[in-house]
Amino acid sequence: MSTLIYLGLGSNQDRDHHLGLAWDFLAALLVDVQCSPVYSSVAAGCVGDDFFNVVLSGRTDLTLDQLSDVLKRFEARYARGLAPRIVLPVDIDILLYGDFVGVYEHGVLPRSDLIDRPYVMMPLAVLAPDGVHPVTGKTYKATWLEFERDMPAEQKPVLVASDVLTLQAAEADDFVMAQTLKSIRLRQGLTQRKLAEKARVTHSSISVIEKNQASPGVNTLGKILSALSTSLPEFFAEIERGRAEVKTKKRILEF
Secondary structure (H helix, E strand, C coil): CCEEEEEEEEECCCHHHHHHHHHHHHHHHCEEEEECCEEEECCCCCCCCCEEEEEEEEEECCCHHHHHHHHHHHHHHHHCCCCCCCCCCCEEEEEEECCCCEEECCEEECCCHHHHCHHHHHHHHHHCCCCECCCCCCEHHHHHHHHHHCCCHHHCCEEEECCHHHHHHHHHHHHHHHHHHHHHHHHCCCCHHHHHHHHCCCHHHHHHHHCCCCCCCHHHHHHHHHHCCCCHHHHHHHHHHHHHHHHHHHHHHHC
């Protein structure tokens, strides 16, 4: 008999990528997997960039200790050599394991995050609003609404994407846009510095955009395209061709 579980996922390094890896791993490990929206929140108990957080539900035939061991091994793949409490590529916490209440090898369930951590409470309230906390007897939606009333607005999680798959798609689109800009620049024989001069933007702006470390604002993109003598329709047409190439390569790899 499979057990319904809830997991909390977080990342503050290469967040789209690492949450995508975690999703792929858990989608293969569990059945009937459901995902909350993705939220951004200030790092709690950890120095570094803001976190992206989601809550997943699914069913498993693994025992609680087996599940915990599998998740810890997955986390360890991406945490080696990193400074603790600064960078967390992938953090996966078991929030609920069926109706289990008590102590197990790696902690206590239900996890206290369910009643005192906004980055868990909000996505859980969206994913399972009518779910009932096994100790308090309150629904997750009611628990969140009570907690939210006295919470400063700046501390509330911010919606980033409707789910992890949407987040991955956005990451892919950003990558294609970055590569398209770079391709046009190279075809015109321009260095990053020369393009920056023509567009009247900083060299670092061109660099981070082409590395897909930042997305250009509308004004910046307009300046860059003008310097490249490329219209917006031409640019987006080239992006579409790039997307098609990415999809073709993906199908070949999957085959």
